[in-house]
Amino acid sequence: MTRHSKSPARPLRLVIAASVAFIFLAPFIYLLLGSLAKNFNLAGTLDLASYSFTLANYTSLFSQAGLYRPVVNSIIVALVVTVGNVIFCTLCGYVLARRRFRGKNLVMLSVVMVLMIPTHVVIIPMYLLTNWLGIFDSYLALILPFLVTPLGVFLMRQYISTLPADMEESARLEGASEWTIVWKIVMPLCKPAIAVLSVQVFLVNWNSFIYPFILTSSESMRTLPVALALLQGYQSINIPQLFAASMISALPTTILFVVFSRRITEGIISGALKG
Amino acid sequence: MRGVSVGRFRSSDLLMLSPWLVTLLLFWLFPIIASLVLSFTDYQLLSGHNSFIGVDNFIALFSDPTFVRAVLNTLVFTVGTLPFTIIFAIVLAIFVNRNLPFKTFFQSVYFFPSIVSLVVVALIYSTLYARGGYIQMLLSAVGLAYPPEGFLFSENTALPAIMAMDVWMSTGYYMLLFVAALQSIPQELYDAASLEGAGAWHRLKAITLPHLKPMLLFVLVLNTIKSFQIFVEVFVMTKGGPLNSTMTIVYFVYEEGLHKFNIGYGAAAANILFLLIALIAWVEMKLVQERQI
16 A cells, blocks of 8 residues: 555546547547548638538548559558568578577578668668669569568567477478478467567558658559658648548558557567567 | 587578578668768769769768758757657656556557657648647747747757657657566565665665666667658658758758769768767667666
8 A cells, every 4th residue: 555655646647647648649639630621720720610520531532632542552562561571570580490500690690680770771772772673663662672571580580489399390200391380380379479560560561651752753653651741742732631641541550559559569568578 | 409400401491581581682781782882982873973982972971061960950859859758758657557547548549659650640740830730829828939930940940849749759659668668677676665665766766767777778779770860750841941950861861862863972971870870879888888787
Protein backbone atom coordinates (compact mmCIF):
# COMPACT_ATOMS: atom_id res chain seq x y z
CA MET A 1 0.00 0.00 0.00
CA THR A 2 2.82 2.37 0.84
CA ARG A 3 4.00 1.98 -2.74
CA HIS A 4 1.04 3.83 -4.15
CA SER A 5 0.46 6.34 -1.41
CA LYS A 6 2.72 8.92 -3.02
CA SER A 7 1.38 8.58 -6.56
CA PRO A 8 -1.62 10.68 -7.54
CA ALA A 9 -5.00 9.14 -6.85
CA ARG A 10 -6.48 6.83 -9.47
CA PRO A 11 -9.08 9.20 -10.97
CA LEU A 12 -6.54 11.98 -11.28
CA ARG A 13 -4.11 9.69 -13.07
CA LEU A 14 -6.86 8.61 -15.44
CA VAL A 15 -7.60 12.24 -16.26
CA ILE A 16 -3.91 12.87 -16.95
CA ALA A 17 -3.66 9.74 -19.09
CA ALA A 18 -6.74 10.75 -21.08
CA SER A 19 -5.47 14.31 -21.60
CA VAL A 20 -2.17 13.00 -22.92
CA ALA A 21 -4.10 10.60 -25.16
CA PHE A 22 -6.03 13.57 -26.51
CA ILE A 23 -2.79 15.35 -27.42
CA PHE A 24 -1.70 12.34 -29.44
CA LEU A 25 -5.09 11.70 -31.05
CA ALA A 26 -6.40 15.21 -31.72
CA PRO A 27 -4.60 15.68 -35.06
CA PHE A 28 -6.07 12.39 -36.29
CA ILE A 29 -9.57 13.31 -35.15
CA TYR A 30 -9.09 16.56 -37.08
CA LEU A 31 -7.96 14.51 -40.08
CA LEU A 32 -10.98 12.22 -39.92
CA LEU A 33 -13.52 15.03 -39.45
CA GLY A 34 -11.82 17.13 -42.11
CA SER A 35 -11.88 14.34 -44.66
CA LEU A 36 -15.63 13.93 -44.16
CA ALA A 37 -16.45 17.64 -44.05
CA LYS A 38 -18.70 19.28 -46.59
CA ASN A 39 -17.43 22.72 -45.71
CA PHE A 40 -14.04 23.72 -44.47
CA ASN A 41 -12.79 27.17 -43.53
CA LEU A 42 -10.14 28.56 -45.82
CA ALA A 43 -7.66 28.74 -42.94
CA GLY A 44 -7.97 25.02 -42.43
CA THR A 45 -10.19 24.96 -39.37
CA LEU A 46 -13.43 23.05 -39.20
CA ASP A 47 -16.70 24.89 -39.15
CA LEU A 48 -18.18 22.85 -36.32
CA ALA A 49 -21.37 24.89 -36.03
CA SER A 50 -22.50 23.98 -39.54
CA TYR A 51 -20.58 20.74 -39.90
CA SER A 52 -22.11 18.16 -42.22
CA PHE A 53 -20.81 14.82 -43.40
CA THR A 54 -20.08 13.88 -46.98
CA LEU A 55 -18.17 11.16 -48.78
CA ALA A 56 -17.67 13.38 -51.81
CA ASN A 57 -14.06 14.13 -50.88
CA TYR A 58 -13.25 10.44 -51.12
CA THR A 59 -15.12 9.69 -54.33
CA SER A 60 -13.73 12.72 -56.14
CA LEU A 61 -10.20 11.57 -55.30
CA PHE A 62 -10.55 8.48 -57.39
CA SER A 63 -12.39 10.17 -60.23
CA GLN A 64 -10.35 13.40 -60.43
CA ALA A 65 -7.02 13.05 -58.68
CA GLY A 66 -6.28 9.56 -59.98
CA LEU A 67 -5.49 8.00 -56.65
CA TYR A 68 -6.55 4.55 -57.78
CA ARG A 69 -3.20 3.59 -59.28
CA PRO A 70 -1.04 4.71 -56.32
CA VAL A 71 -3.26 2.73 -53.93
CA VAL A 72 -2.87 -0.38 -56.08
CA ASN A 73 0.88 0.18 -56.39
CA SER A 74 1.28 0.55 -52.64
CA ILE A 75 -0.69 -2.63 -52.00
CA ILE A 76 1.33 -4.63 -54.55
CA VAL A 77 4.71 -3.39 -53.31
CA ALA A 78 3.96 -3.75 -49.60
CA LEU A 79 2.49 -7.25 -50.03
CA VAL A 80 5.24 -8.63 -52.27
CA VAL A 81 7.98 -7.20 -50.06
CA THR A 82 6.30 -8.65 -46.97
CA VAL A 83 5.98 -12.13 -48.47
CA GLY A 84 9.57 -11.92 -49.71
CA ASN A 85 10.84 -10.99 -46.28
CA VAL A 86 8.92 -13.79 -44.59
CA ILE A 87 10.39 -16.41 -46.93
CA PHE A 88 13.93 -15.12 -47.35
CA CYS A 89 14.51 -13.91 -43.80
CA THR A 90 13.31 -17.26 -42.44
CA LEU A 91 15.70 -19.14 -44.74
CA CYS A 92 18.64 -16.91 -43.86
CA GLY A 93 17.70 -16.85 -40.19
CA TYR A 94 17.57 -20.65 -40.16
CA VAL A 95 21.04 -21.03 -41.70
CA LEU A 96 22.52 -18.44 -39.34
CA ALA A 97 20.88 -19.97 -36.27
CA ARG A 98 21.48 -23.64 -36.98
CA ARG A 99 24.10 -24.42 -39.56
CA ARG A 100 27.83 -24.27 -38.95
CA PHE A 101 30.39 -23.53 -41.61
CA ARG A 102 33.35 -21.30 -42.19
CA GLY A 103 32.45 -17.66 -42.77
CA LYS A 104 29.11 -17.86 -40.98
CA ASN A 105 30.18 -15.36 -38.35
CA LEU A 106 31.20 -13.00 -41.10
CA VAL A 107 27.71 -13.21 -42.61
CA MET A 108 26.16 -12.60 -39.18
CA LEU A 109 28.45 -9.62 -38.72
CA SER A 110 27.35 -8.23 -42.09
CA VAL A 111 23.71 -8.38 -40.94
CA VAL A 112 24.45 -6.50 -37.73
CA MET A 113 26.66 -3.93 -39.45
CA VAL A 114 24.12 -3.19 -42.17
CA LEU A 115 21.46 -2.72 -39.47
CA MET A 116 23.34 0.39 -38.38
CA ILE A 117 23.82 1.95 -41.81
CA PRO A 118 21.76 5.10 -42.23
CA THR A 119 19.74 4.27 -45.36
CA HIS A 120 19.21 7.83 -46.64
CA VAL A 121 22.95 8.19 -47.12
CA VAL A 122 22.96 6.09 -50.30
CA ILE A 123 20.03 7.60 -52.21
CA ILE A 124 22.27 8.81 -55.05
CA PRO A 125 24.04 5.49 -55.79
CA MET A 126 20.71 3.66 -55.41
CA TYR A 127 19.22 5.92 -58.07
CA LEU A 128 22.18 5.26 -60.38
CA LEU A 129 22.17 1.53 -59.64
CA THR A 130 18.52 1.07 -60.59
CA ASN A 131 19.25 2.95 -63.80
CA TRP A 132 22.21 0.74 -64.62
CA LEU A 133 20.21 -2.40 -63.81
CA GLY A 134 17.48 -1.12 -66.10
CA ILE A 135 14.83 -1.35 -63.40
CA PHE A 136 14.41 2.38 -62.64
CA ASP A 137 10.76 3.46 -62.52
CA SER A 138 9.43 -0.11 -62.36
CA TYR A 139 7.95 -2.40 -59.71
CA LEU A 140 11.31 -4.17 -59.58
CA ALA A 141 13.00 -0.98 -58.33
CA LEU A 142 10.39 -0.67 -55.59
CA ILE A 143 10.61 -4.33 -54.57
CA LEU A 144 14.03 -5.92 -55.21
CA PRO A 145 16.19 -3.84 -52.84
CA PHE A 146 13.79 -4.45 -49.95
CA LEU A 147 13.02 -8.17 -50.30
CA VAL A 148 15.47 -9.17 -47.57
CA THR A 149 16.00 -6.76 -44.71
CA PRO A 150 18.80 -7.05 -42.16
CA LEU A 151 16.33 -6.48 -39.34
CA GLY A 152 14.21 -9.38 -40.60
CA VAL A 153 17.19 -11.73 -40.87
CA PHE A 154 18.29 -10.73 -37.39
CA LEU A 155 14.82 -11.18 -35.89
CA MET A 156 14.32 -14.62 -37.45
CA ARG A 157 17.81 -15.79 -36.49
CA GLN A 158 17.23 -14.74 -32.89
CA TYR A 159 13.86 -16.45 -32.76
CA ILE A 160 14.97 -19.69 -34.39
CA SER A 161 17.94 -19.90 -31.99
CA THR A 162 15.47 -20.13 -29.10
CA LEU A 163 13.61 -23.11 -30.61
CA PRO A 164 14.61 -26.68 -29.63
CA ALA A 165 16.47 -28.41 -32.47
CA ASP A 166 15.56 -32.05 -31.80
CA MET A 167 12.64 -32.16 -34.27
CA GLU A 168 14.93 -30.91 -37.00
CA GLU A 169 17.58 -33.48 -36.05
CA SER A 170 15.19 -36.40 -36.21
CA ALA A 171 13.80 -35.20 -39.54
CA ARG A 172 17.37 -34.96 -40.82
CA LEU A 173 18.06 -38.55 -39.69
CA GLU A 174 14.99 -39.66 -41.61
CA GLY A 175 16.55 -38.14 -44.71
CA ALA A 176 14.59 -34.89 -45.00
CA SER A 177 16.32 -32.16 -47.03
CA GLU A 178 17.16 -28.82 -45.44
CA TRP A 179 14.38 -27.21 -47.50
CA THR A 180 11.81 -29.68 -46.20
CA ILE A 181 13.02 -29.04 -42.66
CA VAL A 182 12.61 -25.28 -42.98
CA TRP A 183 9.25 -25.55 -44.74
CA LYS A 184 7.67 -28.31 -42.65
CA ILE A 185 9.25 -27.88 -39.22
CA VAL A 186 10.82 -24.46 -38.71
CA MET A 187 8.26 -22.26 -40.50
CA PRO A 188 5.25 -23.52 -38.49
CA LEU A 189 7.13 -23.01 -35.22
CA CYS A 190 8.08 -19.49 -36.25
CA LYS A 191 4.51 -18.23 -36.61
CA PRO A 192 4.76 -15.65 -33.79
CA ALA A 193 8.01 -14.20 -35.16
CA ILE A 194 6.65 -14.25 -38.71
CA ALA A 195 3.57 -12.34 -37.56
CA VAL A 196 5.72 -9.66 -35.95
CA LEU A 197 7.97 -9.48 -39.00
CA SER A 198 5.07 -9.28 -41.47
CA VAL A 199 3.28 -6.49 -39.67
CA GLN A 200 6.52 -4.56 -39.30
CA VAL A 201 7.63 -4.97 -42.93
CA PHE A 202 4.17 -4.23 -44.28
CA LEU A 203 3.87 -1.01 -42.25
CA VAL A 204 7.36 0.19 -43.16
CA ASN A 205 6.76 -0.37 -46.87
CA TRP A 206 3.22 0.95 -46.86
CA ASN A 207 4.52 4.19 -45.33
CA SER A 208 7.85 4.32 -47.13
CA PHE A 209 8.49 7.57 -48.94
CA ILE A 210 12.07 8.38 -49.91
CA TYR A 211 12.95 5.29 -51.95
CA PRO A 212 9.66 5.02 -53.90
CA PHE A 213 10.04 8.74 -54.50
CA ILE A 214 13.59 8.70 -55.89
CA LEU A 215 13.37 5.34 -57.70
CA THR A 216 10.36 6.23 -59.85
CA SER A 217 9.60 9.08 -62.19
CA SER A 218 6.32 8.37 -63.93
CA GLU A 219 2.93 9.13 -62.43
CA SER A 220 1.76 5.56 -62.92
CA MET A 221 4.54 4.16 -60.72
CA ARG A 222 3.88 6.38 -57.70
CA THR A 223 3.03 4.74 -54.41
CA LEU A 224 0.41 6.29 -52.14
CA PRO A 225 2.78 8.31 -49.90
CA VAL A 226 4.56 9.68 -52.98
CA ALA A 227 1.29 10.59 -54.65
CA LEU A 228 0.14 12.23 -51.42
CA ALA A 229 3.26 14.33 -51.02
CA LEU A 230 3.06 15.46 -54.63
CA LEU A 231 -0.71 16.06 -54.58
CA GLN A 232 -0.15 18.76 -52.02
CA GLY A 233 1.34 21.23 -54.46
CA TYR A 234 -1.47 20.52 -56.90
CA GLN A 235 -3.61 23.58 -57.61
CA SER A 236 -6.92 21.83 -58.07
CA ILE A 237 -6.80 19.87 -54.82
CA ASN A 238 -8.40 21.24 -51.68
CA ILE A 239 -7.79 20.46 -48.03
CA PRO A 240 -10.74 18.07 -47.56
CA GLN A 241 -9.58 16.02 -50.56
CA LEU A 242 -6.03 15.99 -49.27
CA PHE A 243 -7.34 14.83 -45.91
CA ALA A 244 -9.41 12.11 -47.54
CA ALA A 245 -6.33 10.91 -49.39
CA SER A 246 -4.38 10.94 -46.13
CA MET A 247 -7.13 8.92 -44.47
CA ILE A 248 -6.82 6.29 -47.19
CA SER A 249 -3.13 6.04 -46.37
CA ALA A 250 -3.66 5.99 -42.60
CA LEU A 251 -6.64 3.60 -42.58
CA PRO A 252 -4.85 0.28 -43.27
CA THR A 253 -2.23 1.28 -40.72
CA THR A 254 -4.92 1.97 -38.16
CA ILE A 255 -6.75 -1.29 -38.84
CA LEU A 256 -3.51 -3.27 -38.62
CA PHE A 257 -2.72 -1.42 -35.45
CA VAL A 258 -6.06 -2.08 -33.78
CA VAL A 259 -5.96 -5.78 -34.73
CA PHE A 260 -2.26 -6.41 -34.04
CA SER A 261 -1.60 -3.72 -31.42
CA ARG A 262 -0.22 -6.30 -29.02
CA ARG A 263 1.93 -7.95 -31.69
CA ILE A 264 3.38 -4.62 -32.79
CA THR A 265 4.16 -3.37 -29.31
CA GLU A 266 5.44 -6.76 -28.18
CA GLY A 267 7.56 -7.00 -31.31
CA ILE A 268 9.15 -3.66 -30.56
CA ILE A 269 9.59 -4.44 -26.88
CA SER A 270 11.14 -7.88 -27.44
CA GLY A 271 13.24 -6.63 -30.34
CA ALA A 272 14.51 -3.79 -28.20
CA LEU A 273 15.43 -6.03 -25.30
CA LYS A 274 17.53 -8.23 -27.54
CA GLY A 275 19.13 -5.30 -29.33
CA MET B 1 25.29 -28.33 -30.60
CA ARG B 2 28.82 -29.74 -30.78
CA GLY B 3 27.55 -32.63 -32.87
CA VAL B 4 27.40 -30.52 -35.98
CA SER B 5 30.96 -30.20 -37.14
CA VAL B 6 32.34 -26.87 -38.24
CA GLY B 7 33.03 -26.64 -41.93
CA ARG B 8 30.57 -29.26 -43.11
CA PHE B 9 29.12 -26.96 -45.67
CA ARG B 10 26.08 -27.81 -47.74
CA SER B 11 25.10 -26.22 -50.99
CA SER B 12 21.67 -25.59 -49.46
CA ASP B 13 23.29 -23.27 -46.91
CA LEU B 14 24.66 -21.04 -49.61
CA LEU B 15 21.41 -21.16 -51.56
CA MET B 16 19.37 -20.22 -48.53
CA LEU B 17 21.73 -17.41 -47.67
CA SER B 18 22.01 -16.14 -51.23
CA PRO B 19 19.06 -13.71 -51.05
CA TRP B 20 20.83 -11.88 -48.23
CA LEU B 21 24.26 -12.15 -49.85
CA VAL B 22 22.99 -10.71 -53.14
CA THR B 23 21.13 -7.91 -51.31
CA LEU B 24 24.19 -7.19 -49.22
CA LEU B 25 26.53 -6.93 -52.19
CA LEU B 26 24.19 -5.25 -54.65
CA PHE B 27 22.07 -2.93 -52.52
CA TRP B 28 24.30 -2.19 -49.53
CA LEU B 29 28.01 -2.61 -50.23
CA PHE B 30 27.95 -1.50 -53.85
CA PRO B 31 26.08 1.78 -53.16
CA ILE B 32 28.41 2.61 -50.27
CA ILE B 33 31.52 2.03 -52.36
CA ALA B 34 29.98 3.79 -55.36
CA SER B 35 29.11 6.74 -53.15
CA LEU B 36 32.68 6.92 -51.94
CA VAL B 37 34.13 6.79 -55.46
CA LEU B 38 31.59 9.26 -56.87
CA SER B 39 32.35 11.83 -54.19
CA PHE B 40 35.86 12.24 -55.64
CA THR B 41 34.53 12.97 -59.14
CA ASP B 42 32.73 15.86 -60.78
CA TYR B 43 30.14 13.47 -62.26
CA GLN B 44 27.13 15.38 -63.53
CA LEU B 45 24.28 13.52 -65.19
CA LEU B 46 23.28 16.38 -67.45
CA SER B 47 26.61 17.78 -68.64
CA GLY B 48 28.32 14.39 -68.77
CA HIS B 49 31.34 15.60 -66.78
CA ASN B 50 32.99 12.65 -65.14
CA SER B 51 36.58 12.99 -64.05
CA PHE B 52 38.53 12.50 -60.85
CA ILE B 53 38.90 15.75 -58.95
CA GLY B 54 40.26 14.58 -55.61
CA VAL B 55 38.82 16.31 -52.56
CA ASP B 56 37.55 19.35 -54.47
CA ASN B 57 33.91 18.49 -53.74
CA PHE B 58 34.58 18.41 -50.01
CA ILE B 59 36.43 21.73 -50.10
CA ALA B 60 33.63 23.28 -52.15
CA LEU B 61 31.00 21.94 -49.73
CA PHE B 62 32.50 23.64 -46.73
CA SER B 63 32.44 26.99 -48.50
CA ASP B 64 28.90 26.41 -49.79
CA PRO B 65 26.66 28.47 -47.48
CA THR B 66 23.66 26.26 -48.27
CA PHE B 67 25.51 23.15 -47.17
CA VAL B 68 26.86 24.80 -44.03
CA ARG B 69 23.33 25.90 -43.24
CA ALA B 70 22.11 22.35 -43.86
CA VAL B 71 24.66 20.92 -41.42
CA LEU B 72 23.77 23.52 -38.79
CA ASN B 73 20.02 22.96 -39.22
CA THR B 74 20.48 19.20 -38.96
CA LEU B 75 22.48 19.63 -35.76
CA VAL B 76 19.91 22.04 -34.33
CA PHE B 77 17.13 19.63 -35.25
CA THR B 78 18.87 16.68 -33.57
CA VAL B 79 20.09 18.49 -30.47
CA GLY B 80 16.80 20.34 -30.10
CA THR B 81 14.50 17.33 -30.36
CA LEU B 82 16.50 14.58 -28.70
CA PRO B 83 16.33 15.74 -25.05
CA PHE B 84 12.60 16.49 -25.26
CA THR B 85 11.74 13.23 -26.97
CA ILE B 86 13.79 11.20 -24.50
CA ILE B 87 12.60 12.99 -21.36
CA PHE B 88 8.93 12.87 -22.40
CA ALA B 89 9.37 9.23 -23.36
CA ILE B 90 10.88 8.28 -20.00
CA VAL B 91 8.28 10.23 -18.01
CA LEU B 92 5.43 8.68 -20.02
CA ALA B 93 6.95 5.21 -19.69
CA ILE B 94 7.19 5.51 -15.90
CA PHE B 95 3.68 6.97 -15.75
CA VAL B 96 2.19 4.21 -17.91
CA ASN B 97 4.11 1.45 -16.19
CA ARG B 98 2.90 2.28 -12.64
CA ASN B 99 -0.23 0.15 -12.75
CA LEU B 100 -2.25 2.69 -14.65
CA PRO B 101 -5.77 1.44 -15.44
CA PHE B 102 -6.22 0.61 -19.17
CA LYS B 103 -2.45 0.62 -19.45
CA THR B 104 -2.30 -1.24 -22.80
CA PHE B 105 -4.89 1.07 -24.32
CA PHE B 106 -3.11 4.26 -23.35
CA GLN B 107 0.25 2.83 -24.30
CA SER B 108 -1.10 2.04 -27.78
CA VAL B 109 -2.67 5.47 -28.19
CA TYR B 110 0.56 7.27 -27.28
CA PHE B 111 2.43 5.07 -29.69
CA PHE B 112 -0.01 5.46 -32.57
CA PRO B 113 1.45 8.62 -34.21
CA SER B 114 4.75 6.88 -34.84
CA ILE B 115 3.24 4.20 -37.07
CA VAL B 116 1.24 6.50 -39.34
CA SER B 117 2.93 7.56 -42.56
CA LEU B 118 5.23 10.51 -42.02
CA VAL B 119 3.79 12.10 -45.15
CA VAL B 120 0.31 12.01 -43.60
CA VAL B 121 1.51 13.46 -40.31
CA ALA B 122 3.40 16.21 -42.13
CA LEU B 123 0.31 17.05 -44.21
CA ILE B 124 -1.90 17.31 -41.11
CA TYR B 125 0.61 19.55 -39.38
CA SER B 126 1.03 21.74 -42.47
CA THR B 127 -2.65 22.55 -42.11
CA LEU B 128 -2.48 22.90 -38.33
CA TYR B 129 0.45 25.31 -38.62
CA ALA B 130 -1.13 27.37 -41.42
CA ARG B 131 -2.15 31.00 -40.97
CA GLY B 132 -5.38 31.08 -38.99
CA GLY B 133 -5.06 27.37 -38.28
CA TYR B 134 -5.64 25.58 -34.99
CA ILE B 135 -2.17 26.10 -33.53
CA GLN B 136 -2.36 29.83 -34.10
CA MET B 137 -5.83 29.86 -32.50
CA LEU B 138 -4.48 27.93 -29.54
CA LEU B 139 -1.54 30.27 -29.05
CA SER B 140 -3.61 33.44 -29.34
CA ALA B 141 -6.09 31.98 -26.85
CA VAL B 142 -3.34 31.79 -24.23
CA GLY B 143 -1.91 35.13 -25.32
CA LEU B 144 1.29 33.92 -26.98
CA ALA B 145 2.82 35.55 -30.03
CA TYR B 146 2.82 33.82 -33.40
CA PRO B 147 4.15 34.68 -36.85
CA PRO B 148 1.31 36.25 -38.86
CA GLU B 149 2.42 34.53 -42.08
CA GLY B 150 2.03 31.06 -40.52
CA PHE B 151 4.66 28.96 -38.76
CA LEU B 152 6.09 27.26 -41.83
CA PHE B 153 6.54 30.49 -43.75
CA SER B 154 8.56 32.34 -41.18
CA GLU B 155 12.31 31.93 -41.11
CA ASN B 156 12.37 31.86 -37.31
CA THR B 157 9.63 29.36 -36.66
CA ALA B 158 9.72 26.88 -39.56
CA LEU B 159 12.43 24.64 -38.12
CA PRO B 160 11.12 24.72 -34.52
CA ALA B 161 7.66 23.89 -35.86
CA ILE B 162 8.98 20.79 -37.61
CA MET B 163 10.96 19.89 -34.50
CA ALA B 164 7.89 20.14 -32.27
CA MET B 165 5.98 17.86 -34.64
CA ASP B 166 8.82 15.37 -34.57
CA VAL B 167 8.87 15.24 -30.77
CA TRP B 168 5.09 14.74 -30.74
CA MET B 169 5.40 11.96 -33.29
CA SER B 170 8.30 9.93 -31.93
CA THR B 171 7.79 10.21 -28.16
CA GLY B 172 5.38 7.25 -28.09
CA TYR B 173 7.77 4.97 -29.92
CA TYR B 174 10.62 5.56 -27.51
CA MET B 175 8.18 5.37 -24.59
CA LEU B 176 7.48 1.81 -25.66
CA LEU B 177 11.18 0.99 -25.64
CA PHE B 178 11.54 2.43 -22.14
CA VAL B 179 8.48 0.49 -20.98
CA ALA B 180 10.30 -2.63 -22.17
CA ALA B 181 13.34 -1.65 -20.13
CA LEU B 182 11.19 -0.89 -17.05
CA GLN B 183 9.49 -4.27 -17.26
CA SER B 184 12.85 -6.00 -17.10
CA ILE B 185 13.64 -4.45 -13.71
CA PRO B 186 12.99 -7.09 -11.01
CA GLN B 187 10.16 -6.08 -8.66
CA GLU B 188 12.15 -7.41 -5.69
CA LEU B 189 14.52 -4.47 -5.98
CA TYR B 190 11.66 -2.05 -5.37
CA ASP B 191 10.21 -4.18 -2.56
CA ALA B 192 13.58 -4.33 -0.84
CA ALA B 193 14.05 -0.58 -1.19
CA SER B 194 10.58 0.08 0.19
CA LEU B 195 11.29 -2.12 3.19
CA GLU B 196 14.38 -0.08 3.89
CA GLY B 197 12.21 2.99 3.80
CA ALA B 198 13.38 4.47 0.52
CA GLY B 199 11.02 7.12 -0.84
CA ALA B 200 9.64 7.24 -4.37
CA TRP B 201 12.22 9.78 -5.47
CA HIS B 202 15.06 7.71 -4.04
CA ARG B 203 13.76 4.54 -5.70
CA LEU B 204 13.62 6.37 -9.02
CA LYS B 205 17.19 7.60 -8.67
CA ALA B 206 18.71 4.44 -7.23
CA ILE B 207 16.86 1.73 -9.14
CA THR B 208 14.82 2.94 -12.11
CA LEU B 209 17.17 5.36 -13.82
CA PRO B 210 20.34 3.22 -13.58
CA HIS B 211 18.44 0.30 -15.05
CA LEU B 212 17.25 2.46 -17.93
CA LYS B 213 20.82 3.27 -18.94
CA PRO B 214 21.42 0.56 -21.56
CA MET B 215 18.11 1.42 -23.21
CA LEU B 216 18.95 5.11 -22.97
CA LEU B 217 22.12 4.48 -24.94
CA PHE B 218 20.20 2.47 -27.53
CA VAL B 219 17.53 5.15 -27.87
CA LEU B 220 20.13 7.91 -28.03
CA VAL B 221 22.01 6.26 -30.90
CA LEU B 222 18.81 5.20 -32.70
CA ASN B 223 17.29 8.66 -32.43
CA THR B 224 20.50 10.36 -33.54
CA ILE B 225 20.77 8.18 -36.63
CA LYS B 226 17.11 8.88 -37.42
CA SER B 227 17.24 12.61 -36.73
CA PHE B 228 20.31 13.16 -38.88
CA GLN B 229 18.44 11.72 -41.83
CA ILE B 230 15.41 14.00 -41.62
CA PHE B 231 13.96 14.49 -45.10
CA VAL B 232 10.27 13.69 -45.53
CA GLU B 233 9.05 16.37 -43.12
CA VAL B 234 11.08 19.00 -44.94
CA PHE B 235 10.03 17.81 -48.37
CA VAL B 236 6.32 17.87 -47.53
CA MET B 237 6.19 20.94 -45.29
CA THR B 238 8.75 23.50 -46.44
CA LYS B 239 10.98 22.24 -49.30
CA GLY B 240 13.94 23.54 -47.31
CA GLY B 241 12.59 27.07 -47.09
CA PRO B 242 11.98 29.80 -46.21
CA LEU B 243 15.49 31.02 -47.09
CA ASN B 244 17.08 27.63 -46.38
CA SER B 245 15.95 27.85 -42.76
CA THR B 246 14.80 24.21 -42.89
CA MET B 247 17.44 22.94 -45.32
CA THR B 248 18.81 19.66 -43.93
CA ILE B 249 21.71 17.49 -45.11
CA VAL B 250 19.60 14.77 -46.73
CA TYR B 251 17.45 17.41 -48.40
CA PHE B 252 20.64 19.02 -49.70
CA VAL B 253 21.88 15.65 -50.97
CA TYR B 254 18.54 15.08 -52.71
CA GLU B 255 18.47 18.53 -54.25
CA GLU B 256 22.08 18.56 -55.47
CA GLY B 257 22.30 14.92 -56.48
CA LEU B 258 18.86 13.97 -57.73
CA HIS B 259 17.31 17.29 -58.66
CA LYS B 260 20.21 19.18 -60.21
CA PHE B 261 22.02 15.88 -60.92
CA ASN B 262 25.36 17.05 -59.54
CA ILE B 263 26.06 13.43 -58.62
CA GLY B 264 29.64 13.83 -57.36
CA TYR B 265 28.86 16.89 -55.27
CA GLY B 266 25.73 15.33 -53.75
CA ALA B 267 27.58 12.08 -52.99
CA ALA B 268 30.30 14.02 -51.20
CA ALA B 269 27.65 15.68 -49.00
CA ALA B 270 26.11 12.26 -48.30
CA ASN B 271 29.49 10.90 -47.23
CA ILE B 272 30.02 13.77 -44.84
CA LEU B 273 26.64 12.93 -43.34
CA PHE B 274 27.69 9.30 -43.01
CA LEU B 275 30.89 10.29 -41.20
CA LEU B 276 29.02 12.72 -38.97
CA ILE B 277 26.50 10.07 -37.92
CA ALA B 278 29.23 7.50 -37.23
CA LEU B 279 31.22 10.03 -35.23
CA ILE B 280 28.33 11.22 -33.09
CA ALA B 281 27.01 7.71 -32.45
CA TRP B 282 30.52 6.74 -31.34
CA VAL B 283 30.82 9.74 -29.00
CA GLU B 284 27.42 8.95 -27.49
CA MET B 285 28.45 5.37 -26.82
CA LYS B 286 31.68 6.54 -25.16
CA LEU B 287 29.88 9.14 -23.06
CA VAL B 288 27.25 6.80 -21.72
CA GLN B 289 29.74 4.00 -21.12
CA GLU B 290 32.14 6.19 -19.19
CA ARG B 291 29.42 7.39 -16.89
CA GLN B 292 28.56 3.82 -16.02
CA ILE B 293 30.20 3.01 -12.73
